[in-house]
Structure formats: structure tokens, C-alpha cells
Amino acid sequence: MSMYVFKDKQRKIKFYAKDATKENRDIRFYCPNPYCDAHMYICGVDGLSAAYFSANRQNHPHINGCSYGSPNNFNASEYDENAFDFENVLEALMTPSQSTIRKETPGPHKTGDPTKKPFRTIRQVYDMCKSFDPADTYSGVEIGQMIVDDRSEYMYPKGVFRKRIIEGQAKGQFYNSIKKEITISAPIKSRKYSFVLNAQGA
Ligand SMILES: [Zn+2]
Structure with a gap:
């Protein structure tokens, strides 16, 4: 699933799930991956959970390996955005003993919503980063400042000097x-x- 799509085949007009309305439900949108012709539709626009885009029509799925397709399990409603701290998540992942201790004492930095889960794996953070546009922010941090991929490359003209997820x-x-x-x-x-x-x- 993805939190954004494009309205046009040329991928010039970006459209965010948070801006979608019920009137958009039957409109086909374009996958952010320019090589993927998936037909994407808005989901959850009238529900309690956050809206997102999905290629849910049988004959128009994502191409194999598309990072906006089924391998991406990110569901914005399951995570507490306010409690997310990129540096802390990375730090916990790279120091196994500390992350074990932190599991026993949840919410050491920001007290989050107990009904939502924290980010625990690189895969979860990666899926989140791929769901949003690189110029978007998540918990106040620009997506492109968390992941280095083809979309965010322009933000790294001279190299990558800090901890980032590298695709x-x-x-x-x-x-x-x-x-x-x-x-x-x-x-x-x-x-x-x-x-x-x-x-x-x-
Ligand atoms: Zn796709």
C-alpha cells in the first residue's frame, strides 16, 4: 500500500491519501513507481483508520517487486507516528542488548499510544519510507532524510554522511x-x- 499516488501517467500530479475524499473512490490512480502500471484506488477513506492507496483490482496488480505493492506491509493506522524517533529506532536496532532492555520498558523517550505498535525492524521503517513521498515528513522528519533511494538521491549530491536506510x-x-x-x-x-x-x- 502507499500513502501517495499520481493522478497522471506522466507522474507529475502527486496526490496524497490524506487529501482523498469519497468522491475519489472509483478513480484509477498511478503507482509512484514509473515502471509499474498498477491501477491504484483509495481505500479506507470513510473508515476510522487512515486512508491509503492499494492496487486492489484483480487484473491490474503491481509488477513483481514493486515497493508500493504487497511486500509493503506498512499500515499507518497501526503505528504511532508521534512516538516515532528515527535516530532512536536506528540506535535500538544497532545495539541488540539495549533494544532487549527497551522492550521491557516501553516508551523510554516519547510516551505513545499504547494501542499502536512501535517500529522495531528496518523492514518496518523501510516500508513506511516507501509509502510516503520523499519530500513528505513522518513525525517531523523528511522521508528523504531517512532513506537513500532513487527518489531521494537528489538530497545527497555529495554522498551520505549520516545514518540512513540505503536501498x-x-x-x-x-x-x-x-x-x-x-x-x-x-x-x-x-x-x-x-x-x-x-x-x-x-
Ligand atoms: Zn507498483
């Missing part, structure tokens, strides 16, 4: 067992940058 692909040999390194190219289309994950580093 990339393996570069040559994925894992170098001698150097204990994984190399990826990112973003996927431009492959502008190389990132090396080194197990011996730190």
Missing part, C-alpha cells in the same frame, strides 16, 4: 569472505554510490 543492490561479488565485506551500489538505478559493510570495522 541498493549487490555490486559484483556480494560477499568477500577474505575481507569479510559486503559491497552494495545505491541507489538501484543510478548506482551513484558504493557502500561497504565490513564485519571487522567499528
Whole structure:
């Protein structure tokens, strides 16, 4: 699902789920992925949960692997946006012992809505980032300042200098067992940058 779509095939007129009304229910919208011809429709526009777009017509699904399609499980209604803190989520993910402690004492930073779940995995944050436009904000942080992908590349003209979620692909040999390194190219289309994950580093 996605929190935004385009009204036109050229993907020039952006349309947000939060601006949709009941009158939009039968209108076909375009997937943000320019390579995907999914027919997207607004859902939940008259319900209690947040509205979102879905390719819910049988004959017009997303292409395989489309990040706005079924692999994306983000449901805005399930998460407490106000309690989300990108830096804290990343920190918790990278320090396993601390994240275990935090699970026992929920809400150490911002006290959130107990009926909603916090972000616990990279996948959850990634899906959230892909659901929104890179220029959008989530809990006050610009999406493009959390994820580096083809959409947000323009925000990184000289490189990526802080902790970000990187959407990339393996570069040559994925894992170098001698150097204990994984190399990826990112973003996927431009492959502008190389990132090396080194197990011996730190
Ligand atoms: Zn799609």
C-alpha cells in the first residue's frame, strides 16, 4: 500500500491519501513507481483508520517487486507516528542488548499510544519510507532524510554522511569472505554510490 499516488501517467500530479475524499473512490490512480502500471484506488477513506492507496483490482496488480505493492506491509493506522524517533529506532536496532532492555520498558523517550505498535525492524521503517513521498515528513522528519533511494538521491549530491536506510543492490561479488565485506551500489538505478559493510570495522 502507499500513502501517495499520481493522478497522471506522466507522474507529475502527486496526490496524497490524506487529501482523498469519497468522491475519489472509483478513480484509477498511478503507482509512484514509473515502471509499474498498477491501477491504484483509495481505500479506507470513510473508515476510522487512515486512508491509503492499494492496487486492489484483480487484473491490474503491481509488477513483481514493486515497493508500493504487497511486500509493503506498512499500515499507518497501526503505528504511532508521534512516538516515532528515527535516530532512536536506528540506535535500538544497532545495539541488540539495549533494544532487549527497551522492550521491557516501553516508551523510554516519547510516551505513545499504547494501542499502536512501535517500529522495531528496518523492514518496518523501510516500508513506511516507501509509502510516503520523499519530500513528505513522518513525525517531523523528511522521508528523504531517512532513506537513500532513487527518489531521494537528489538530497545527497555529495554522498551520505549520516545514518540512513540505503536501498541498493549487490555490486559484483556480494560477499568477500577474505575481507569479510559486503559491497552494495545505491541507489538501484543510478548506482551513484558504493557502500561497504565490513564485519571487522567499528
Ligand atoms: Zn507498483
